[in-house]
Amino acid sequence: MNGTAAPGRLLAEGVQALGLELPPEAEARLLAYGELVLHWNRVHNLTSARDAGTFVRRHLLDCLAALPFLAGNGLIDIGSGAGLPGMVFAIARPDLHCRLVEPRHKRAAFLHMVRAELGVENVEVLSARMEDLPATGGHDLATARAVTALAELWHLARSHLSPAGRLLALVGHRPSEAIAALEAAGLAVVVHRLLVPHLPEARHLVVVGAA
DSSP states (O other), X not given: OOTTSOHHHHHHXXXXXXTOOOOTTXXXXXXXXXXHHHHXXXXXXXXXXXXXXXXXXXXXXXXXXXXGGOOSSEEEEETOTTTTXXXXXXXXXXXXXXXXXXXXXXXXXXHHHHHHHHTOXXXXXXXXXXXXXXXXXXXXXXXXXXXXXXXXXXHHHGGGEEEEEEEEEEESSOOHHHHHHHHHTTEEEEEEEEOOTTOOSOEEEEEEEEX
């Protein structure tokens, strides 16, 4: 399948290739979410994707590839931006309470609008910096995609995680030096290679937690 295929077909085939079973209407909601991103993209530069097919391949399927690794009932998404991956996870897992943290007001406003227009009721949007949020310690997961270095992500996440909580970071190539530094600091790190349909680039999920 090439990038010129209809976005709905790309998404459906990608979901099938990943072996996922999404809730009813989830695929339609994800496509509608993509349309909103592309519409707002003209003014707010939310993502590098400029067409629906690219958004499906590079963003929706990339995030969905990590879906099987989401364990627990709640997550906090660090620097959510356009909602990647937090909004995608929320749509695909309506049972999961997702707190999307985004310090830029225009992007936070976009996330509020998506929540309202698509009825994504399991999303809470926080227009704030992670550093300024009170430590909760109650989240099963912290998630991030293309935000900052792994060590900084762990520093931001750890006070918001339960003792058994994990940071899930979506990255490109395997960041071997950063992983070695985390392990040297006594943390448990597991790396999963993600095979994203229709996307040839290397993608990995780095899972970090207390040893």
